[in-house]
Amino acid sequence: MHEMQVVKIKKIIKETKRIKTFILDLDVSAIPGQFVMVWLPGVDEKPMSVSYTKGDLGITVLRLGDFTRRLFELSPGDMLGIRGPMGRGFKVYGDKLLLVGGGVGVAPLAPLAEEALAEGKEVTAIIGAITKSELLFVDRIEKAGGRVLISTDDGSAGKKGFTTDVLRELLEEETFDQCFTCGPEIMMAKVLDITREKKIPTQASLHRYFKCGIGICGQCVLDGIGLRVCKEGPTFRDKELRKSPEFGRYWRNAAGQKIYFGGKK
Numbered sequence: 001m002h003e004m005q006v007v008k009i010k011k012i013i014k015e016t017k018r019i020k021t022f023i024l025d026l027d028v029s030a031i032p033g034q035f036v037m038v039w040l041p042g043v044d045e046k047p048m049s050v051s052y053t054k055g056d057l058g059i060t061v062l063r064l065g066d067f068t069r070r071l072f073e074l075s076p077g078d079m080l081g082i083r084g085p086m087g088r089g090f091k092v093y094g095d096k097l098l099l100v101g102g103g104v105g106v107a108p109l110a111p112l113a114e115e116a117l118a119e120g121k122e123v124t125a126i127i128g129a130i131t132k133s134e135l136l137f138v139d140r141i142e143k144a145g146g147r148v149l150i151s152t153d154d155g156s157a158g159k160k161g162f163t164t165d166v167l168r169e170l171l172e173e174e175t176f177d178q179c180f181t182c183g184p185e186i187m188m189a190k191v192l193d194i195t196r197e198k199k200i201p202t203q204a205s206l207h208r209y210f211k212c213g214i215g216i217c218g219q220c221v222l223d224g225i226g227l228r229v230c231k232e233g234p235t236f237r238d239k240e241l242r243k244s245p246e247f248g249r250y251w252r253n254a255a256g257q258k259i260y261f262g263g264k265k
């Protein structure tokens, strides 16, 4: 659905100090992992994962730069331009699912957990954040019946360290039919390395700088595999990502320049 719709913000939920959920007056169904393009007139248009996929659509946003700062100034009743839901969502098979989410990357994983649990699947979610107060959707996934394991960088909740530390420990004891991950790309690359060792098929949802969002401009093409994050993604299979020298290393800014994650080449 590429046409722009002007949509009212129904409700705003303050999830953490830096994360808000915007519930939109838009009753469409999305697949977890899909995204919408969000337009703020005079500011920009940016992709956001759908964090509430049934009934009124929701997006969950981390305040980062200019666009998200302006989004945070809005109130219920204000209007937004929305295109979508678009892109390839997560594909679920098997009964025992593992989710690994870092920071706002938990946004597309929470509806995936809810839908899978409602279908009788078993869901374990590893959720990480820099500190306890920035953990996202822990209660939501637990309320739906999922098991949640936590890591924080500063040790204020759960294991002190990263989601990947929890993942390594967990996979010493248990195995899963499938893993899904979203969060900082360096984290996702490590998740893929670990699940590869354990032969667990994994899908990852990528964040890239988008221009058109509909597969035309070529801005979001992944080097090495020629797939567009906005069209063939944003969710990709581990097998696809391993063939791209770009995954886990760099992204491209508006000028097409490579920006290396962590500043390292």
Ligand SMILES: Cc1cc2nc3c(=O)[nH]c(=O)nc-3n(C[C@H](O)[C@H](O)[C@H](O)COP(=O)(O)OP(=O)(O)OC[C@H]3O[C@@H](n4cnc5c(N)ncnc54)[C@H](O)[C@@H]3O)c2cc1C
Pocket (backbone or CB within 6 Å): 035, 046, 047, 048, 049, 050, 059, 060, 061, 062, 063, 064, 065, 066, 067, 068, 069, 104, 107, 108, 206, 207, 208, 209, 210, 234, 251
């Ligand atoms: C499919 C998809 C789904 C997304 N879902 C969400 C979501 O659910 N919630 C959410 O908060 N954001 C999401 N994003 C990211 C979002 O589109 C914006 O890029 C982000 O909110 C920053 O926008 P900004 O203008 O506020 O900050 P900007 O000014 O654009 O950026 C702030 C900082 O982030 C860095 N940055 C920008 N883009 C990237 C990138 N691709 N990789 C690494 N660093 C980058 C910039 O260099 C800068 O340092 C998603 C992106 C994609 C492609």
Ligand code: FES
Pocket (backbone or CB within 6 Å): 209, 210, 211, 212, 213, 214, 215, 216, 217, 218, 219, 220, 221, 228, 229, 230, 231
């Ligand atoms: S943003 Fe234009 S092709 Fe993906």
